[in-house]
Amino acid sequence: MPDLSTTWLGLSLKSPLVVAASPLSREPDAVARAVDAGAGAVVMHSLFEEQLTHDQMAAHRFIDATVDLDAETQGIRPGARAFTVGVEPYLRELERIKRRVDVPVLASLNGTTPGGWTRYAKRLEEAGANALELNLYEVGGPEGETGAAVEARQLAVVQAVVQAVKLPVTVKLTPFYAALTAFVRDLETAGARGVAVFNRFYQPDILLDTLDVDRQLVPSTPAELPLRLHALARLSATTTLSLACTGGVHSGLDAAKAILSGAHVVQLASVLLEHGPQHVAVLQGELAGWLDGKGYKSSAEARGVLDLRSAPDPHAWERLNYTRMLDGWRARDSWRRKS
Numbered sequence: 039m040p041d042l043s044t045t046w047l048g049l050s051l052k053s054p055l056v057v058a059a060s061p062l063s064r065e066p067d068a069v070a071r072a073v074d075a076g077a078g079a080v081v082m083h084s085l086f087e088e089q090l091t092h093d094q095m096a097a098h099r100f101i102d103a104t105v106d107l108d109a110e111t112q113g114i115r116p117g118a119r120a121f122t123v124g125v126e127p128y129l130r131e132l133e134r135i136k137r138r139v140d141v142p143v144l145a146s147l148n149g150t151t152p153g154g155w156t157r158y159a160k161r162l163e164e165a166g167a168n169a170l171e172l173n174l175y176e177v178g179g180p181e182g183e184t185g186a187a188v189e190a191r192q193l194a195v196v197q198a199v200v201q202a203v204k205l206p207v208t209v210k211l212t213p214f215y216a217a218l219t220a221f222v223r224d225l226e227t228a229g230a231r232g233v234a235v236f237n238r239f240y241q242p243d244i245l246l247d248t249l250d251v252d253r254q255l256v257p258s259t260p261a262e263l264p265l266r267l268h269a270l271a272r273l274s275a276t277t278t279l280s281l282a283c284t285g286g287v288h289s290g291l292d293a294a295k296a297i298l299s300g301a302h303v304v305q306l307a308s309v310l311l312e313h314g315p316q317h318v319a320v321l322q323g324e325l326a327g328w329l330d331g332k333g334y335k336s337s338a339e340a341r342g343v344l345d346l347r348s349a350p351d352p353h354a355w356e357r358l359n360y361t362r363m364l365d366g367w368r369a370r371d372s373w374r375r376k377s
């Protein structure tokens with residue numbers, strides 16, 4: 039059995055297969071089953087900026103309403119902490135999971151603007167999180183905001199969270215940055231220790247019957263993996279940050295591809311929501327079997343073997359692949375062969 043252990047964000051993990059941020063972490067039993075089946079770490083579902091800002095507003099409104107009360111009445115006023123309705127249950131969930139499993143547990147913060155909410159990172163650290171994943175999910179910034187301004191705003195969020203804690207912080211990114219490797223370099227300067235690529239966009243469809251928006255969350259498929267593999271291969275060649283693959287990993291062979299591209303860990307959401315947390319064991323068996331078959335003694339040995347480090351000019355190489363593929367397709371002409 040090859041050695042599957044890996045180091046991610048400075049944490050030692052027994053396996054690169056990690057439970058991704060998802061509703062699974064709302065159920066400590068499910069988390070424990072994933073860990074028993076081999077998961078090396080767990081990322082909790084997110085605590086959202088909007089949730090935290092709402093909590094702060096509720097606390098302020100309460101204080102405003104009671105500030106003129108006499109000393110006796112003030113004495114029975116509960117502290118502002120009692121009004122952090124969103125954050126308290128989350129902290130309790132985190133503590134429960136920490137008690138159940140012996141692998142690192144990451145809390146997840148999710149937001150896009152710098153502000154007081156980022157200070158909640160400290161509460162997550164105090165509750166026992168081993169690291170933080172900061173999700174910068176946004177489909178588009180405010181109208182008229184330039185790409186440079188979007189990135190500057192997001193870097194300010196990262197800096198604020200990093201400064202609030204001693205824990206390692208990894209940043210979960212969306213795929214559409216004009217210059218991904220440069221932005222990741224800026225994230226490193228801002229103090230991030232890792233990146234997770236990529237968020238899935240939950241692109242709502244249109245319901246033609248009702249002229250409404252269809253907000254159904256459709257699970258991923260392995261077709262979403264190559265976008266991640268390409269980014270990992272580029273990042274693995276250009277950064278020393280820890281790399282997590284998220285999106286489209288449904289088998290141990292998908293995980294092997296991510297590791298060959300440079301991933302330190304592979305996060306799993308849809309596949310576990312579809313097949314159950316114990317399914318980690320299936321992926322682990324497939325990954326170990328593939329590594330063994332290829333003669334790798336460990337997953338670390340396979341990591342980054344297919345990254346772009348050996349390409350002297352990755353940009354030119356990618357353009358060449360692109361033009362070759364389009365040319366090749368014309369020559370094969372699939373529909374003509376079928377008829």
Ligand SMILES: Cc1cc2nc3c(=O)[nH]c(=O)nc-3n(C[C@H](O)[C@H](O)[C@H](O)COP(=O)(O)O)c2cc1C
Nearest residue numbers: 058059060061083084173258284285286306307308
């Ligand atoms: C039902 C569901 C809930 C999710 N909730 C979160 C969340 O709270 N925070 C987050 O960063 N990602 C969340 N995700 C995204 C996953 O962590 C993951 O990045 C994404 O689903 C792609 O991985 P997959 O192909 O393994 O599903 C969620 C995904 C699903 C399917």
